Amino acid sequence: MPRAPEELRELVEGYLGELALTPELAPLEAPIRHGLGGKRVRPVLALASGEAVGAEAVAAVELVHSFSLVHDDLPALDNDTERRGRATVWAAYGEATAVLAGDALLGEAFRLALTYPRPDVARELVNATLAMIGGQQLDLAGGYADLAELHRLKTGALFSASVLCGLWAAGLPEGEHPPWRAFAAELGLLFQVVDDILDGDGYVLELGESKSRALADAAAERAQARLGEIDADTAVLSEIVSGLAARTS
Amino acid sequence: MPRAPEELRELVEGYLGELALTPELAPLEAPIRHGLGGKRVRPVLALASGEAVGAEAVAAVELVHSFSLVHDDLPALDNDTERRGRATVWAAYGEATAVLAGDALLGEAFRLALTYPRPDVARELVNATLAMIGGQQLDLAGGYADLAELHRLKTGALFSASVLCGLWAAGLPEGEHPPWRAFAAELGLLFQVVDDILDGDGYVLELGESKSRALADAAAERAQARLGEIDADTAVLSEIVSGLAARTS
Numbered sequence: 489m490p491r492a493p494e495e496l497r498e499l500v501e502g503y504l505g506e507l508a509l510t511p512e513l514a515p516l517e518a519p520i521r522h523g524l525g526g527k528r529v530r531p532v533l534a535l536a537s538g539e540a541v542g543a544e545a546v547a548a549v550e551l552v553h554s555f556s557l558v559h560d561d562l563p564a565l566d567n568d569t570e571r572r573g574r575a576t577v578w579a580a581y582g583e584a585t586a587v588l589a590g591d592a593l594l595g596e597a598f599r600l601a602l603t604y605p606r607p608d609v610a611r612e613l614v615n616a617t618l619a620m621i622g623g624q625q626l627d628l629a630g631g632y633a634d635l636a637e638l639h640r641l642k643t644g645a646l647f648s649a650s651v652l653c654g655l656w657a658a659g660l661p662e663g664e665h666p667p668w669r670a671f672a673a674e675l676g677l678l679f680q681v682v683d684d685i686l687d688g689d690g691y692v693l694e695l696g697e698s699k700s701r702a703l704a705d706a707a708a709e710r711a712q713a714r715l716g717e718i719d720a721d722t723a724v725l726s727e728i729v730s731g732l733a734a735r736t737s
Numbered sequence: 738m739p740r741a742p743e744e745l746r747e748l749v750e751g752y753l754g755e756l757a758l759t760p761e762l763a764p765l766e767a768p769i770r771h772g773l774g775g776k777r778v779r780p781v782l783a784l785a786s787g788e789a790v791g792a793e794a795v796a797a798v799e800l801v802h803s804f805s806l807v808h809d810d811l812p813a814l815d816n817d818t819e820r821r822g823r824a825t826v827w828a829a830y831g832e833a834t835a836v837l838a839g840d841a842l843l844g845e846a847f848r849l850a851l852t853y854p855r856p857d858v859a860r861e862l863v864n865a866t867l868a869m870i871g872g873q874q875l876d877l878a879g880g881y882a883d884l885a886e887l888h889r890l891k892t893g894a895l896f897s898a899s900v901l902c903g904l905w906a907a908g909l910p911e912g913e914h915p916p917w918r919a920f921a922a923e924l925g926l927l928f929q930v931v932d933d934i935l936d937g938d939g940y941v942l943e944l945g946e947s948k949s950r951a952l953a954d955a956a957a958e959r960a961q962a963r964l965g966e967i968d969a970d971t972a973v974l975s976e977i978v979s980g981l982a983a984r985t986s
Binding site (some may be wrong): 510512513514515516555559562564565582583584585587588590591592594595596598599602604605606607610611614615617618619621622623624625626628629641 | 759761762763764765804808811814831832833837839840843844847848851853854855856859863864866868870871872874877878
C-alpha cells in the first residue's frame with residue numbers, strides 16, 4: 489500500500505538525520521546540518537515518484553535545494569538573517585563558513601547522486617543545478633523577458649529533477665519518462681505560483697491575486713491530468729498535488 | 738612521441754577556450770570565463786597522465802580549481818581584489834555574481850566529468866572537491882594539528898584527482914592506479930612547498946626556507962622515483978616534476 493505524504497516526509501527526515509557526511513567535512517558538520525532544515529517537498533516527490541529510490545537520491549535533491557538557500561541568504565545576495573524562524577547559516581556561523589557550507593552541500597549532493605551504478609541520477613541533478621544557478625543570476629541582474637522562464641529555471645528545474653531522480657534511481661526505463669516530465673513541469677509551476685500568492689510577490693505583482701489563484705488551480709488540474717496518463721499507482725502524488733495547491737505556508 | 742608540457746598547456750587553453758557552457762549559464766558567461774585564468778598545472782597533469790583523456794576531464798579539474806579560487810577571493814574569505822595581475826571575479830563583477838559564478842564553475846565541472854559513460858571521473862573529482870572544501874574550513878577556523886594534513890586537503894586532493902581523472906578517463910584499470918596515486922601525493926606536496934617558498938608562508942614559517950627547500954627537493958626526488966615504478970612512458974611527467982621543483986612563479 490502506498491504511504492501517505494506525511495509518512496514519506498518522516499522517512500526523509502530519517503534519511504537526512506542519519507546521513508553520514510564525507511569525513512573531511514567534519515569541520516563544517518554543524519553549519520551543514522543547520523542548513524538542511526526545510527519542508528522536504530522535493531525529496532518527498534523523489535520518494536513518491538520511484539519505488540526503491542534509495543536514501544541517496546532523496547537526500548541529494550534536498551542538499552541541492554539547501555545549497556541554493558544557504559548561498560541565496562548571504563548578505564551579498566538576499567541578505568536574509570532568518571529562515572523558517574531560525575538564524576540563516578551565515579547569521580549563525582559567519583559569511584565565510586556559509587559560503588563553504590553551501591559549497592559542501594552541493595558537493596555532497598553530487599557525491600550521493602554518484603553512489604548509483606549509473607550516472608543518470610547525477611546527470612539529471614547537475615543539469616537542474618546549472619539551470620537554477622543561471623536563473624539566480626538572471627534574477628539578480630534583472631532584465632529577464634519572462635517570469636515563467638525565470639521560474640522554470642529557479643524553481644521548476646529542481647522540481648522536475650526531484651521527480652526524475654526518483655525515476656532514474658528506481659531504474660524506470662527512459663522511454664517511460666516523458667509523461668512524468670510533463671507532470672513535474674506543472675508541479676513546479678503550481679509550487680511557484682502558490683509561493684508567490686503566499687508571499688504577495690512574483691506572479692501576484694504581475695497578474696494580481698485572483699488571476700494567480702486561477703493559474704495555480706489550472707496548473708494543479710493539469711498536473712492531476714498528467715498523473716492520470718501515467719501507468720503506475722500515482723495516488724500519493726495526487727495527494728501531494730492537492731496539498732501543494734491548498735497549502736497556506 | 739609524447740608532447741612537451743608547453744604543448745599540453747596549449748592544448749588545455751584550446752579546450753577551455755572552446756568549452757561550450759550550459760546554455761542556461763549564459764547570464765554568467767563573462768564572470769565564469771574571467772574566473773578561468775591560471776597556470777593550468779592540474780589539467781596538464783590530467784593530460785599527461787592518461788592518453789586519450791578527452792577535453793572534458795581535463796577541463797573539469799581546472800573548473801574545480803577555478804571554483805575554489807573564485808570563492809576564496811571573496812571579501813568574507815581572503816578578500817583579494819587581484820589575482821595574476823587582474824581583478825578577481827568579485828572585484829570585477831560584484832560579490833553576488835562571484836558567489837554564483839563559483840557555484841556555476843563547480844556545477845559545470847561535474848557536468849563535464851559526467852559526460853563519460855562511467856561515473857569514475859566524477860566520483861574522483863567529487864571526493865577531491867569535498868576534501869578541499871573541508872580543508873578550507875579547517876584553515877579558516879584554525880586549530881588544525883598538522884600543516885601537512887591541511888595541505889593534503891587543500892592542495893593535494895585535487896592534484897591527485899587531476900592525475901587519477903586522467904587515468905579513469907583514459908580507461909586505465911583500477912588495479913594499476915596505486916603507483917600513480919603515490920606519485921600524485923608527492924607531486925601535491927612538492928607543489929605546495931614550492932608555493933610556500935615563493936610566497937614566504939606556510940612551510941617556510943614552520944620550518945624556515947632551507948629546510949623547506951630540502952623538503953621540496955626530497956618530494957621531487959620521491960615523485961621521480963615513483964614515476965620510475967610506473968610501467969608507461971612517463972617522460973613528460975618527469976619533465977613536469979622538474980619544472981614544478983624549479984619554478985620561480
